[in-house]
Amino acid sequence: MKISVVGTGYVGLVTGVTLSEIGHQVICLDVDTLKIKMLRNGQSPIYEPGLEDLLRKNINDGNIWFTSSSTQAFADSEVIFIAVGTPANHDGTANLFYLEQAVIEIAKNIKKRQIIVTKSTVPVGTNQYIKKLIEKYTTVEFDIVSNPEFLREGSAIYDMFHGDRIVIGSELDEAAAIIGQLYKPLKIPIYKTDIRSAEMIKYASNAFLATKISFINEIANLCDKVGANVEAVSYGMGLDQRIGNQFLQAGIGYGGSCFPKDTKALVQLAGNVKHEFELLKAVIDVNNKQQMLLVEKVKKRITSLLHKNIAVLGLSFKPNTDDMREAASLVIIEELVKQGATVIAYDPVAIDEAKKYLPTEVVYAKSIETAIIDADVVLILTEWEEIKSFNLHQYKALMKKAVIFDGRNCYSLPEAERAGVEYYSVGRPLVMKQTIDEASLSPIYSDKKDTTAS
Ligand SMILES: NC(=O)c1ccc[n+]([C@@H]2O[C@H](COP(=O)([O-])OP(=O)(O)OC[C@H]3O[C@@H](n4cnc5c(N)ncnc54)[C@H](O)[C@@H]3O)[C@@H](O)[C@H]2O)c1
Numbered sequence: 482m483k484i485s486v487v488g489t490g491y492v493g494l495v496t497g498v499t500l501s502e503i504g505h506q507v508i509c510l511d512v513d514t515l516k517i518k519m520l521r522n523g524q525s526p527i528y529e530p531g532l533e534d535l536l537r538k539n540i541n542d543g544n545i546w547f548t549s550s551s552t553q554a555f556a557d558s559e560v561i562f563i564a565v566g567t568p569a570n571h572d573g574t575a576n577l578f579y580l581e582q583a584v585i586e587i588a589k590n591i592k593k594r595q596i597i598v599t600k601s602t603v604p605v606g607t608n609q610y611i612k613k614l615i616e617k618y619t620t621v622e623f624d625i626v627s628n629p630e631f632l633r634e635g636s637a638i639y640d641m642f643h644g645d646r647i648v649i650g651s652e653l654d655e656a657a658a659i660i661g662q663l664y665k666p667l668k669i670p671i672y673k674t675d676i677r678s679a680e681m682i683k684y685a686s687n688a689f690l691a692t693k694i695s696f697i698n699e700i701a702n703l704c705d706k707v708g709a710n711v712e713a714v715s716y717g718m719g720l721d722q723r724i725g726n727q728f729l730q731a732g733i734g735y736g737g738s739c740f741p742k743d744t745k746a747l748v749q750l751a752g753n754v755k756h757e758f759e760l761l762k763a764v765i766d767v768n769n770k771q772q773m774l775l776v777e778k779v780k781k782r783i784t785s786l787l788h789k790n791i792a793v794l795g796l797s798f799k800p801n802t803d804d805m806r807e808a809a810s811l812v813i814i815e816e817l818v819k820q821g822a823t824v825i826a827y828d829p830v831a832i833d834e835a836k837k838y839l840p841t842e843v844v845y846a847k848s849i850e851t852a853i854i855d856a857d858v859v860l861i862l863t864e865w866e867e868i869k870s871f872n873l874h875q876y877k878a879l880m881k882k883a884v885i886f887d888g889r890n891c892y893s894l895p896e897a898e899r900a901g902v903e904y905y906s907v908g909r910p911l912v913m914k915q916t917i918d919e920a921s922l923s924p925i926y927s928d929k930k931d932t933t934a935s
Pocket residue numbers: 487488489490491492493510511512513516564565566567579580582583586600601602603630631632633634738739
């Protein structure tokens with residue numbers, strides 16, 4: 482099938498490349514001419530495992546092209562996917578500016594009947610609005626399909642080929658059938674429904690996952706106070722198949738380009754129809770507080786942050802991506818700098834991206850080792866494999882005093898105990914800095930009240 486994809490960001494590019502891989506002829510359009518130039522040269526503008534290889538393969542096989550010309554993009558297409566950004570406005574509502582621009586370009590340039598598929602995450606009712614907007618600019622016939630995307634950054638290619646479901650919202654069975662056919666080689670279960678329900682499935686799914694995270698983070702905070710271990714608790718909860726074991730990883734809260742904006746947009750959407758979504762508002766509040774909790778723990782331990790050297794390991798909002806949008810590191814580092822700390826940051830891939838967002842005072846290190854030498858305290862903010870597998874004894878060897886605040890529970894408590902570091906994690910008992918000899922004499926977990934003195 483001849484397919485156009487509008488927007489070559491995380492969703493558009495991964496969708497375009499995947500569709501080209503399963504046998505379609507794909508042309509991708511973007512207003513960002515620099516991106517188009519890179520893509521034509523087989524370079525991915527984003528870090529996403531496996532993406533660049535698949536991109537090059539399909540460029541070489543003549544299955545995928547890139548353009549910044551709308552005329553060229555829609556000249557031949559049968560199906561058009563819209564995958565432009567829908568970021569949050571200041572009030573939390575979804576900003577539909579890019580979508581409107583894309584839709585107008587489509588309407589002005591289509592010459593024959595098309596199926597126009599919205600992949601961008603959009604508030605309920607938006608596809609209806611898109612239909613009206615297109616009708617203003619063209620008399621060419623078209624169908625509208627809502628096809629929300631569920632891929633995760635960092636595993637986007639894997640998710641495209643192994644998704645749990647493909648949701649197709651349509652008013653017309655024929656249009657839904659064509660889109661279903663287009664995805665058939667992926668062998669992923671397809672769920673067809675009406676357009677408004679499809680739009681809502683996307684927001685409801687993200688809101689539910691965000692709720693699981695805020696819930697387990699509240700349980701973790703409670704575990705901290707009553708001496709339980711959240712890891713054991715989430716494992717025990719997850720054994721119940723009705724609960725499931727995913728998205729119960731306690732930490733410093735959710736970030737990224739989706740959960741923060743989509744939860745806010747759903748609260749606003751509810752507000753528009755005079756519905757107070759109290760549960761979701763609480764989920765958002767818990768998340769905002771969770772990011773700052775780690776800084777509060779550090780302050781409790783070292784009293785003042787002024788002139789302290791703080792090494793931050795991991796900057797991206799999750800591992801295997803260079804995406805810094807709404808990363809917890811942004812909020813945490815800004816606060817550390819505000820309080821006078823010297824921040825030395827390390828991330829395996831996100832440093833260039835991070836520089837665009839972080840305060841200019843931040844110093845960047847080329848390795849974990851150089852970041853932690855002379856640090857008073859280490860903060861782990863992203864669970865990159867390189868960070869998780871970094872030998873704990875190295876902290877002991879390289880730091881003046883190995884004090885680690887792990888916002889992602891990367892290490893097991895016995896490992897920390899064996900390394901003799903002072904190890905604070907989320908919802909798990911504290912491991913105090915001590916020698917192995919001392920450990921054999923005294924209990925390893927000390928009461929939190931004892932930890933404020935340095
Ligand atoms: N990032 C994710 O993991 C993810 C997953 C599922 C759904 N979504 C949703 O998919 C949509 C896209 O997200 P993203 O992360 O890929 O965004 P992105 O910011 O990475 O990419 C959007 C791209 O669209 C381009 N663009 C903007 N206006 C355009 C226009 N008029 N014509 C052509 N190109 C235009 C931009 O230049 C940019 O390259 C959003 O609605 C998002 O909520 C994102």
